[in-house]
Amino acid sequence: MDNIEQHIFETERILICNAGSGSLELQEWEESTKLNMNIVEGEPKQLFDHFKKYIDETLPYQIILHRVVHVGKVDRNPKLVDEDCLNLIRHWSPLAPLHNEIALRLIEYGIRECPHAKHFIFSDSTLFNTIPDCARHYALPEGLSEKWPIMRYGFHGLAHQSQWNQLQKQKKYERVITIHLGGGSSLAAWKGGIVIDTTMGFTPSDGLPMTTRSGSIDPNIVLHLLEREEHTPESLSRLFNHSSGLAGISGTSGDYRDLKKSESGSASVGLEIYSYALTKAIGAFVGVMGGVDAIVFGGGLGEHQPDIRADSLCQLSKLGISICEKKNRSAQGICALHQKHSQTEIWLIPSDECLEMLGQYKRYSKETV
Secondary structure (H helix, E strand, O other), X not given: OOOHHHOOOOOOEEEEEEEOOOEEEEEEEEOOEEEEEEEEEOOHHHHHHHHHHHHHHHOOOOEEXXXXXXXXXXXXXXXXXXXXHHHHHHHHHHHOOXXXXXXXXXXXXXXXXXXXXXXXXXXXXXXXXXXXXXXXXXXXXHHHHHHOOOOOOOOOHHHHHHHHHHHHHHOOOOEEEEEEEOOOEEEEEEEOOEEEEEOOOOOOOOOOOOOOOOOOOOHHXXXXXXXXXXXXXXXXXXXXXXXXXXXXXXXXXXXXXXXXXXXXXXXXXXXHHHHHHHHHHHHHHHHHHOOOOEEEEEHHHHHHOHHHHHHHHHHHHHHOOOEOHHHHXXXXXXXXXXXXXXXXXXXXXXXXXXXXXXXXXXXXXXXXX
């Protein structure tokens, strides 16, 4: 990718909105200058109120870019927002309730307040269109999978692409694992410059256990709970998306920082489960690719919690993966974390989803002039 920050269309004022499951990042650009960056954490209502206040105070914009987690399979980014696009977001919202609903509210408010601006969405799944059928499809009857459609879509695509792009500026690698750890967490396996597998699947609740999401579970657990307790599809969605993960295991908080400070046994168990699942996922992707040349950590937890990085790799030294404790403890920004003798290089690379959206929008604009 060329230098995005040095090539922005001179007449456009752009607002970039990155709504996560518990956070909202806003970046404001004009000409070649980033005017402002604003990050807030909170519940959906707090995020919406913050966006409303921010946009009311900073109008007007010519372009507004939004990250949307689940809109099914999209061939490429970005997609111009129209009524069909809004209906697509609504259609997939039940499968990404922590993300799509807040994103839809932000988009609709932006359209109402900036009717003359062009609004675009960026799918978080487009990166994973390269995944081969053997990794994409579930072992379900073919007609059922095609009807709905059920497949591994993958998520955090903008974050993984951002990590990959920045890694290429450091060194070229054949086999890479990018790791995004935050409120939601996922891994992507890269081989020959394309993604061949990822841990999230049909929804962003699959894969690793997360702050409030269960991660992968036996499907018969769902049937068991439907039979033994008075659950509905809606209550099970709340259970697996809002009340599970680290929050469910600990019984107190899904925040990794809180659990590290806690002396409770359940908090300790939650951290062990999280670390174990991460190690297991890394090991699985090493096997799939026949080795790994570089492992890249990013995301809020991946960037700021050295214990997570160390704990997830400590069992993998026999595979030639050795992290340097001193480098790991002092790591900031883009930096290498591996020991000199490590066969696999280990990197910390903070992801920038907003900058990735801006770069993709710039390429789209060049092609459609």
